Amino acid sequence: MAEKYQKFRELTGEIFDLDAVVSVLGWDQQTYMPPGGAQVRAMHIATVSRLWHEKLTGDEYSAALEAAREETADLDPDSDEVRVVRYMQREVDKWIKVPSEWVNEFKRVTTLAHQAWEEARAQDDFAHFQPLLEEIVKLRRQYVEYFAPYDHPYDPLLNYFEPGMKTSEVKSVFDELRPRQVELVQEITERGLPVDDAVLHQDFEESKQWDFGVEVIKALGYDFERGRQDKAAHPFTTSFGIGDVRITTRFDPKYLGTALFGTIHEGGHAMYGQGMSPSLDRTNLIDGASYGIHESQSRMMENLVGRSRPFWIAFYPRLQEYFPSQLGELDLETFYRAINKVKPSLIRVEADEATYNLHIMLRFEIEIALAENKISVADLPEVWNSKMQEYLGLTPPNDAKGVLQDVHWSSGYIGYFATYSLGNLMASQFWAKMEEDIPDLTNQIERAQFAEMLSWLRENIHQHGAKFEPMELLQRVTGNTLSVEPYLRYLRAKYEDIYKLA
Template structure:
């Protein structure tokens, strides 16, 4: 429609400004010298200001109204109707945010990344605390500007998981906690049943990189439209459907970090690469929510990448890469190692069973910090107390505790619950894929990942942001998000591994 095309043309400049900002953000975390932080903060603040002003001005409002009138009688399932609906949603949010606040958040979070990275390296929470105070003050301002009916967290969560409320997350977590806590306790009684110490030997970083790159290419990551680099904290970013980049990090004394981190980010990247090309340069490009996004990364990392079938295929190649470590180790022993449960300190290295406990901790702390129930100065002690409550351990340092994640320095408050939502959805989608294509496990064992990727492309990836998260899940699985399937998957898998 002519009115929709006019709206798209207008917003192309906004998208390009946002992509340019994303490119500068990628460079900051991969190649920029730390001395460039102040200048980069101003550059990103300028781009954020320009994009926000362009998006929320009266001309954009008029074009949206014209497009809404044009699609009023159109099929609600049409691309045009979906595009206008998504743009209206974004516009209504952004018009509530003063440009001065958007600019301040962009500037402060750019500076905060370098402060956080230094504090983490030096185990210096006190050095990061004033910055964290500023960020949470900005997040409170943002929540108030956006508005909410019940909890300030609702306003921030909606940015990452449209339609989800804080109470919805609490309800899902309550149900999960009821099933998970006794199961975790039973496994904790048998931790010595699996020995994963071999994974902590020395592994040549160049060989790790070569092996990991071969894996993610075979999974389906299109390297003509992507690349992999190193970063302090792994992430995926994109500047077009045809330019989706991932990062990883390598530890010479722990094999799983880079390998499973690369597979995880590849899941994100393949989602973005699978978006329909007709959505390129429009508001429908990209993932519909971070929960759905995380479902893709966790599906590939855990359900596929930590499966016995996957390693029946890849283990001979891994043995050839590291013969000293794995030459005399069976695939069954290796499978148990990479699925070992532990009282882990680090979220990104946590096993499937305990991972969501890390998310519950962060979700609770974010709400308390946002609502003023917890002071930033008291946050490390609160973190440690929750780690002891959930995991039975206390971090020996803040670097392995409250400073481990990049998210707060980036202003991503409201983001963490989407990791658990993604875990739940990954199994829901996987179960449906097996109903539709029962041969997928056998195909994976043969190193053929195309049928699974094709199913994901057909049912999830191609739609981009066309459907809201719960609507998409309902269309794919016949029900909204639930924890039942995830709990069943965990119990079946880990009961066998730990002989419960």
């Protein structure tokens, strides 16, 4: 490896290490840290984040980056060297606009806000969370101004999670999706053969839910030698490097779906993280191409695999062994229909595939209103409830099941939610291509054989990390740009079958 590039990679590795330390501290905070540790943990994370920012935007790194760019100028544009340099140049260009003091304060406030959110949700007390959320929104509005001029004040927030994507593009996608998803839900409601999901709402022992979930994600390809699973208030995945990608889940002893699909979802994220090329380790390219690409991998596992009939042909007998009194007499088809019941719901993470994007759209609209300064944090519970009524015909009975249900805003993740819907679209596009390349895919899934599927994902998506921007990766893999059509075709075919609409 060339000398100047080697020096650049050493410094890049040190920057990654600082970021990974923040991730370890954040993982501990959400899993094992005692409540009394929040104040000092906020300082830990703020200090290390500030050091990360200073190193990333400092003169030494800028000089090393420039030298590496010159040294790699004649290499293959798709080589790791060129792509790592290009990615880190984008990172420097972004973060050099943001003061270290902002990074320090943002990390301090969001660390405190996480605990406040947990407490507020548990107590159904939005006012407990409101002051810190107000600070977060204020900081995020400051962040937006560092990137002026912009087409829309939401653009810098969206780009934080989905590089290159514009607010207008997401609006256009949602304008295409909304009427057709609403139409499908109406058809199901008016003409569909009724589906009963009461079987999922029984007593399910937590330890057995845990064991079955672990069995499933191991079969799918999650490597417990390079990861672990713990409990958290809101499921998440975190990577400290290719050799250590951790997941969390949560349980509802009265509802099977929470842990089951949450675990599979996080397993999808984690298999992406474990599948990165070793040549990219100790660079932030192992964070993935974008949050939308990341969500394509998690939503693919959760829905296209985990809610499919072939998957349950393989795994339902095992689930019946875990819960014989609850499911032993229940046939596969009734169970399959139950886990795919379409019904407007209060909780996003428990929403069916036909209504899920509606949950995302209302959050997107609320975040845009925040970015445009059209609403205040104090307005959020009322705005949330009115949007829920508008989109899903439901009014949350309390804020815990309304505006407080998601962890994202406590982390400062304003701009994230749209990536779930983008992930849904890309998952269907990737899946259509994978079915072309693996004609026997359905039969393999019925036999719980996932090796070829995982190999395809590793070769086409996982290994590249962030070498390619999200839309470039999508084009390379599928030959197409972002489209709603494969997703809508998939949904319609699935639900016409389940609800006997055809």
